[in-house]
Amino acid sequence: MSELGPLDSGFMELEDSDQHVNAGIGAVAILDGNPGTRAEFTARMAQRISVEARLHQKLRRALWDLSAPQWVDDPHFDLGHHLRWAALPQPCDEPALWEMVATVMEQRLDRDHPLWHCTVVEHLAGERWALIVTAHHSMLDGVSGISLFQRFCDPTSDTAATRHEPDSGGASGWDWRAMLADGLRLPVQAPAALLRTVRAAAPLAWNAIVPESRSSLTGPIGRQRRYTVARVSLAQVKQIGAAFDVTVNDVALAAVTAAFRAMLLARNEEPDTETVRILAPVSVRTTDANRVLDNRVSAMLPQLPTELDDPVDQLRTVHARLNKHKASGEAGAANSILSLAKWVPFAPLAWAVRTALRFPQHSIAGLATNIPGPTRTLRLQGHKVLEILPYAPIAMRLRTSIAILSYRDHLGFGITGDYDTTPDLDLLADTITTTIDRLLDRCPQN
Known part of the structure; x- marks a missing residue:
């Protein structure tokens, strides 16, 4: 388990404070060809997400919010909760795709499950298809989000598909040696640091x-x-x-x-x-x-x-x-x-x-x-990633x-x-x- 940091928690509070807000960030990948069958795509995605343990974890809030929410393993994880398939209306052009992106990103992620989702969009004009990937801002920022998307993609000779465990600083989420060192330095450094910060x-x-x-x-x-x-x-x-x-x-x-x-x-x-x-x-x-x-x-x-x-x-x-x-x-x-x-x-x-x-x-x-x-060309399940477009x-x-x-x-x-x-x-x-x-x-x- 690991706790949300202050900024991570802030995005949860931001969403809770306004019913009109979805605090999800996302990326729209446009790819060549077609995604293949749903069964094949799902099986390959199951392999990709196995490299990141956070994708199998959901948030658990403490009673009366006395402590920060924690990431905990979802004992009932089902990839089906996180994949959706859709097709564009005619003429299947980019304006229709942008409208679908807006519709997908309006919808809040389900907090009963890990806070990410993928929508496969078939039949984009020009023999293309799209993948809309969204995750809650409490889980990642733009830089780490793009890094995660690259792990969804096919590995290359310079990338290793090794499993990444969330950095929790130990079982309790704290590095006690670092805390002790910080505590000893705090009386000396704090006044000057506080003045600079103010x-x-x-x-x-x-x-x-x-x-x-x-x-x-x-x-x-x-x-x-x-x-x-x-x-x-x-x-x-x-x-x-x-x-x-x-x-x-x-x-x-x-x-x-x-x-x-x-x-x-x-x-x-x-x-x-x-x-x-x-x-x-x-x-x-x-x-x-x-x-x-x-x-x-x-x-x-x-x-x-x-x-x-x-x-x-x-x-x-x-x-x-x-x-x-x-x-x-x-x-x-x-x-x-x-x-x-x-x-x-x-x-x-x-x-x-x-x-x-x-x-x-x-x-x-x-x-x-x-x-x-990324500066290099990515491929996802064998398909060339033509573009990656961000959503905030x-x-x-x-x-x-x-x-x-x-x-x-x-x-x-x-x-x-x-x-x-x-x-x-x-x-x-x-x-x-x-x-x-x-x-x-x-x-x-x-």
């Missing part, structure tokens, strides 16, 4: 609670979702980054900036310097922990320069603002707070999170998360989320929106692609 966390907390955004991007959300996709060339994004001396993430967020600006203008809303502040998760996962299924992310809350019209100005401003946030230690402060939270008893911590979630936030207008994906949920009055995932030579933007209040997701997707083209045209000629 200094860096103050701007983060201020940005999270000050009601700056009064646009249509924030507000109540319903149960239904919309989903669409934008695709750009990763080589072209890297070319833009090299030309302007910025990162791939800077270029991606500049395209997201232009997209939000276009959406606001189409809604007859004038974007200004305080309109679009986003939640930008930052991975703090080390390479050797990629296979561990949990959440290891911090966060920044940058403002996107939607007041600017020129794409190069947007790119340079995004780069400058992100550098400022990084230099401030904002992401490190958030991670330090989570580390300190591990020392707080679960019951008061859970109560504090539930109380905070009851207060509607008005300052954060969207979410944008960038996940590095919406919650806490954020009506739009954009997950960005690289795979091979492309960058995919998976865009999720509230069904009733974001009918214009296609405008976001179109603007992202056209902005990359505009930036490419503006690259200095060598």
